Amino acid sequence: MELFLERLISGLTNGSIYALLALALVVVFRGTGTLNFAQGELALFTTFVAWWLTTQSIPVWIAIVAALVLGFVMGALIERTLIRPVQRRNDMAVLIVALGLFTGLNSLAGLLWGSETKIMPSPFPNGLDDYVSIGGARLYFDALGVWGALIVLMFLMTLLFKKTKIGLHMRAVADNPESATLAGVRTSRVLAIGWGLSGAIGALAGVLVTPLAPQQLGLTTMFSIFIAASAAALFGGLDSLVGAIVGGLVIGVLEAMLTGYISIIGGSLQQTSALIIIVAILFVRPNGLFGTQKLVRV
Amino acid sequence: MKRLAQMVSAVAVSTLVLTACGSNSGGSDGGGSGGGDASEVVSADDCADPDAATEEITKTLKVGWTAATSGPLADAVGNVIEGMEARFAVENEAGGIDGVQLEVVVKDDAFNPERAKANVGELIQKDKVHVIDTFGSGQLDAIADDQNDACVPLLFAQASVPAYRDIENFPWTTEYLPSADVEMGVVVESLKKKYPDGATVAMAVNQTESGQGVADGFTKAVEGTNLKIVAEEPLTDPKTAASTLKASNADILVDAGVTTDCLALSQAIGRVGWKPDTVIQPSNCADGATLYEPAGDAADGQQILRWLKDPNNVEFKDDAAVKEYIEQAGANGADSPLNSYTVNGWAIADLMVDNFKRAAASDDGLSRLSIMQAARTQDYQPPMFIDGVKFTMTPTQALGILAFKPYTWDAAGKTFVAAGDVIDISDDYDK
Numbered sequence: 007m008e009l010f011l012e013r014l015i016s017g018l019t020n021g022s023i024y025a026l027l028a029l030a031l032v033v034v035f036r037g038t039g040t041l042n043f044a045q046g047e048l049a050l051f052t053t054f055v056a057w058w059l060t061t062q063s064i065p066v067w068i069a070i071v072a073a074l075v076l077g078f079v080m081g082a083l084i085e086r087t088l089i090r091p092v093q094r095r096n097d098m099a100v101l102i103v104a105l106g107l108f109t110g111l112n113s114l115a116g117l118l119w120g121s122e123t124k125i126m127p128s129p130f131p132n133g134l135d136d137y138v139s140i141g142g143a144r145l146y147f148d149a150l151g152v153w154g155a156l157i158v159l160m161f162l163m164t165l166l167f168k169k170t171k172i173g174l175h176m177r178a179v180a181d182n183p184e185s186a187t188l189a190g191v192r193t194s195r196v197l198a199i200g201w202g203l204s205g206a207i208g209a210l211a212g213v214l215v216t217p218l219a220p221q222q223l224g225l226t227t228m229f230s231i232f233i234a235a236s237a238a239a240l241f242g243g244l245d246s247l248v249g250a251i252v253g254g255l256v257i258g259v260l261e262a263m264l265t266g267y268i269s270i271i272g273g274s275l276q277q278t279s280a281l282i283i284i285v286a287i288l289f290v291r292p293n294g295l296f297g298t299q300k301l302v303r304v
Numbered sequence: 305m306k307r308l309a310q311m312v313s314a315v316a317v318s319t320l321v322l323t324a325c326g327s328n329s330g331g332s333d334g335g336g337s338g339g340g341d342a343s344e345v346v347s348a349d350d351c352a353d354p355d356a357a358t359e360e361i362t363k364t365l366k367v368g369w370t371a372a373t374s375g376p377l378a379d380a381v382g383n384v385i386e387g388m389e390a391r392f393a394v395e396n397e398a399g400g401i402d403g404v405q406l407e408v409v410v411k412d413d414a415f416n417p418e419r420a421k422a423n424v425g426e427l428i429q430k431d432k433v434h435v436i437d438t439f440g441s442g443q444l445d446a447i448a449d450d451q452n453d454a455c456v457p458l459l460f461a462q463a464s465v466p467a468y469r470d471i472e473n474f475p476w477t478t479e480y481l482p483s484a485d486v487e488m489g490v491v492v493e494s495l496k497k498k499y500p501d502g503a504t505v506a507m508a509v510n511q512t513e514s515g516q517g518v519a520d521g522f523t524k525a526v527e528g529t530n531l532k533i534v535a536e537e538p539l540t541d542p543k544t545a546a547s548t549l550k551a552s553n554a555d556i557l558v559d560a561g562v563t564t565d566c567l568a569l570s571q572a573i574g575r576v577g578w579k580p581d582t583v584i585q586p587s588n589c590a591d592g593a594t595l596y597e598p599a600g601d602a603a604d605g606q607q608i609l610r611w612l613k614d615p616n617n618v619e620f621k622d623d624a625a626v627k628e629y630i631e632q633a634g635a636n637g638a639d640s641p642l643n644s645y646t647v648n649g650w651a652i653a654d655l656m657v658d659n660f661k662r663a664a665a666s667d668d669g670l671s672r673l674s675i676m677q678a679a680r681t682q683d684y685q686p687p688m689f690i691d692g693v694k695f696t697m698t699p700t701q702a703l704g705i706l707a708f709k710p711y712t713w714d715a716a717g718k719t720f721v722a723a724g725d726v727i728d729i730s731d732d733y734d735k
Contacts, residue, residue, distance in 0.1 A: 012547040012576060020541075113374070121379040123567075125598045134574050134601060146575060220542050220568030222598070225376040265544045 011143035013266045014259065019149040019218065020234075021258020022156045026211035027228075027235035028242070028250035029159065030204040035244045036180040037200035038093065040100045044084070044107035045208050046232030050225070051111045052077045052205070053212035054119050057126045057223055066127045073209040081205020082198040089201070090194065116225050123224045128217035152214050156251065159207065163247055176200055180245065234261075241287055243297020252295065342677035345699045346475045351455035361434055361670045365660065366407050367392075368433030370423035370443060371462075372415035380645045381439050383638075384462065385410055387649025388437075390636035391657070401660045404670060409433055417446035428454050434672055435656070441465050441514065444479075452476045457676040459659065460652045466517065469702040471680070478679050478697065480652055482587060482611065482705040484514075488521035490609055490708045490727045491584055495531055495556065498582065502530030506554035506580070508546075508569055510539045510561040518560035518586055531556070539565050546572035556582045563588050566595045567603075574602025582607060587708065590644045592616070592720055596713045604715035607723065609708035611693045612651060615642050617720060625687035647688055654686035655695055692726035706730035 027045060034042045042048075052073040059069035084107065092099035130136075130151035137144040167173040178186040179196045187193045215231060216223045238257050242249020287294060348354040367388070371381040385408065392406040400406060409431050411423040420443040427433045428451070436451050438444055439462040451458045452474055460480035461468070468477045495503065505526070509519045523533065535552035537545040539561050546569065549557065557580040559569050566589035573580070583606040589595050590610060596603040613620045620626045633641035633650055640646050659682060663674035680702075685694040693707045707728035711720040 009547055009551055013544060016541070016543045016547070116375065116378060121376045123564075123594050125594075134577075137575075144575060144577060220572075221564050222567065262541065262544055265538070265541045266548060 008142035009266070011141045013262045015140070015143055015145050015149065017259035017262030018255060019152060019258070020261065021238075021255035022149075022152045023211065023215045023218070023231060023254070024234045024238045024258055025156055025251045025254025026152070026159065026214065027208060027231060028238040028254050029163065029247060030207040030211065031235060031239040032242075032244060032247055032250045033163075033200055033204040033207060035239070037176060037197050038085075038089070038100070040089070040093075040097070040104070041236065041239075041244065042201075042204065043101065043104040044111060045204065046228035046235070047108050047111040047115075048077065048080060048084075048205055049208035049212035049215075050228040051115050052080070052209035053126060053216050053223060053227075054115045054124070056209075056213045057124050057216075058119065060127055066129050070129055070210070070213045073213055074206045077205035077207075077209030078202040079205075081208075082202035084205070085198045085201035086194075090197070112225055121225050123222050126213065126216040126223045129213070132217060148217060152218065155210065155214055159210070160247065160251060167247075172196070172199060234258075240294055243294030245298055246294070246296035249294055249296030342680040342699050345471050346673065346676045346680055348455060348673050352453055353455075357455040357673045358668065358671050360668075361404055361672075364405050364407050365401060365435070365670070366409055366431060366433040367435045367437060367656065368424075368427035368431055369408060369410045369437050369439075370413045370420045370427065370447065371410070371437075371439040373410060373412040375414050377415055377439070383640055383643045383645035384439065384649035384652070386638040386640075387633065387646040387651075388653040388656075389649075390633045390638040390641075390646075391650045391653030393636040394632050395653075395657050401657070401670060402664045404660075404664070406657075406660075413443060415440060415442075417442040421446040421450065424450055428456050435459055435675060437461065437652070438463070444468060444477075448474055448477050455672060455676075457672055457679060459675075459679055460655055462648070462652075464514070464517070471700065471702050475680075476676055478702060478704070480648075480655075480704065482708075483703050484517040484521035485524065486521075486703055486706055486729065486733075487587055487609060487708065488518060488525045489729050489732065491522065491558070492525035492529060492531065493727050493729060494607075494710055494724065495582070495584075496529055499531065499555070502532065503555040503581075504532050504534045504552070505556045505558055506535040506537075506549040506552045507533060507558045507560050508537055508539045508542070508549060508565070510565055512562065514562050515539065515560050515565075518558075522558055522560065539569065542568040542572035543575070545569070546576045546578060549573075550576050550578035554580060556580060556584065558584045559586060559589075561586060561589075563595070565589075567599055570596070570599035570603040570606065574599060584608075587611070590614070592713065592718065596715070597718050599715075601715050603713050606713045608711050608713070608720065609727075610711055610720070611689055611705050611708055612644065612647050613688050613690055614644070614720065615647065619722060629688055651686045651688045654688065655682070655684060658682065658684045658686075690726060692728065696730065701733055703733060706733060 030045050031042060034040060055076055056069040056073035059072055060066055088103050089100055092103055128148045130148040132148040137146040167177055175191045175196045178191050179193050183193050216227060219227050221227055234257055238253035239250050242253030348357040351357045369385060372378060373381055389408050396405050413420040413423050424436060424447040427436060436456055436458045437460060441463040444461045444463045444465055448468055455476055458477045460478060462481060463479055464481040464483060468474050468479055507519055509515050534554050535549050537548045539545050559565060566585050585606050585608045587609045589608060613623060613626050615626050615630055629650060630641050638646050659675055659678040662678040664670040666674045668674045680697055680699050682695060682697045690709045695704050696706060697704060707726050709726045710723040712723045714721045
């Protein structure tokens with residue numbers, strides 16, 4: 007039982023990490039219908055900034071806030087200066103720009119901070135004794151912090167989308183940008199805010215994830231996380247916040263259980279299992295578990 | 305939505321395929337037996353251009369690198385090359401190899417084996433390099449056939465692939481990193497002394513050929529001993545591996561992993577509350593500051609084998625070779641002389657210089673062929689190798705490093721502490 011609980015906790019923690027980044031992907035998709043392939047590297051870049059600030063003796067919580075602000079600004083600027091001009095012409099071009107940003111941001115981080123592994127301090131207590139025991143399994147406070155951040159973020163996002171004017175505008179733009187514009191919504195501003203929000207969520211994911219990541223902070227840290235987060239977003243439905251969380255948690259737990267109990271599969275095919283999920287979902291439900299199906303009047 | 309989903313899956317699958325690149329060829333490791341003459345195993349007879357292989361090198365000897373000078377490995381590779389350039393600069397200042405100056409030519413392969421192959425084509429045909437070096441097993445796989453066909457020596461590749469220790473099939477290729485079989489042989493020798501009544505072993509194995517090579521080496525080495533492997537888990541997720549291996553309650557944990565696994569596994573066993581009596585880390589996990597210190601008490605007492613002097617370690621603070629190295633490396637452009645990769649680059653250059661000098665002194669003079677023949681008969685201790693550790697090659701044995709010194713990590717002192725004398729198993733491999 008202890009072993010099962012340890013694997014469950016590990017899976018839920020990894021799943022929360024995937025869900026955080028998946029949420030960022032969903033926010034952009036809801037606004038623009040685009041999967042932001044640069045999301046992981048944007049998070050990596052802001053995490054490097056947060057790490058660098060901590061090396062300048064700035065407290066980790068302030069470094070995190072700075073990373074969130076930077077993530078928001080970078081997300082909004084990317085939408086305004088790179089995405090919007092090309093999206094008018096061709097949706098495919100947006101994907102190409104995102105892929106360009108993927109390599110560009112990674113290279114820029116390497117250029118500025120080098121490729122050696124960095125140790126990003128955790129904002130939560132993360133010593134060997136900082137845990138609570140559940141049935142003999144250890145739930146560490148930093149993992150609990152990621153779970154808590156996910157719950158709080160979900161709550162705030164729900165409030166934003168359902169109880170605020172800007173959230174209403176974001177939903178209107180996601181549903182039908184032309185109609186939203188005709189109704190007086192400043193679409194361009196809403197889109198920039200959506201990308202900014204996504205950048206900030208990604209930044210939060212990055213700084214919370216890195217202290218828990220096996221490879222710590224390096225140029226490849228977000229790579230496998232982004233793959234799993236994409237799978238999570240797709241699994242849940244690319245336009246569903248709840249779907250992103252369910253998708254992330256399911257993939258995280260599935261990976262932990264596969265690796266733990268079916269080592270012949272999980273040993274070498276852990277990431278592949280996530281990719282198989284993508285393909286399987288595409289066959290059965292092209293819109294994911296919670297994704298909305300667009301209806302067109304004819 | 306459907307089209308986007310299809311693109312996502314295509315990109316994801318492509319990514320997985322790209323990630324899988326870098327695996328390497330198999331083969332059985334091991335040394336040969338008996339002595340012999342280097343000319344019997346390396347000759348210009350089968351070369352595409354035999355005259356070029358025997359042509360005397362005058363003025364400049366070019367060493368061409370294909371390695372990742374961009375991307376995640378850029379710092380490590382950059383330090384290796386800086387170490388080599390610094391050592392060559394010292395040699396050039398002293399007059400070179402009988403007046404022949406040494407030059408390094410570097411081409412970036414971004415850790416992509418296909419680019420490495422293209423780079424080597426250019427290095428051989430356009431840059432006319434006399435010696436090649438590379439960083440990574442996938443790179444070595446991609447270029448070994450070409451450099452062997454062209455008879456351009458590939459010396460001290462930063463890889464440890466058993467296939468390229470086969471002198472008959474790859475006479476123009478040597479590797480620098482120690483064989484996993486040899487390293488695990490030394491590990492088992494030390495464990496036999498520590499546990500004369502036997503012990504149980506758990507192994508965490510990285511699912512790459514490097515990791516599997518270490519695991520196979522250990523499994524072979526414990527045959528016939530009273531050390532018993534009771535659990536083996538993939539290192540895909542260190543947390544899961546640690547949980548599962550903890551249940552075995554083994555006395556010894558062996559990390560059959562790559563550099564990125566060392567810290568992750570230490571943290572994982574610490575977090576599941578497992579403190580095996582002995583933890584063995586692979587020799588490539590040599591950097592204390594980044595791979596052990598962040599794990600805190602979880603890494604305390606972990607064991608590692610080393611062959612290089614660590615300029616950061618107080619043990620070598622009065623070592624004349626280390627003092628000279630720090631002074632000369634720093635004075636000749638190496639930004640991080642204390643970095644273990646820089647030390648490696650310097651030591652490799654030292655080994656090359658030894659070969660070049662012996663080749664130049666041979667009857668045939670300095671040529672690609674004489675360099676390769678010298679490399680096949682090398683028996684040399686670079687000053688930055690720990691005393692008692694040599695790099696030894698014979699015409700029938702291509703293992704290089706056959707001895708190590710054991711160290712343990714002291715978490716409180718944040719340093720490695722010597723845990724015994726040099727263990728030399730060269731007698732197990734006939735020369």
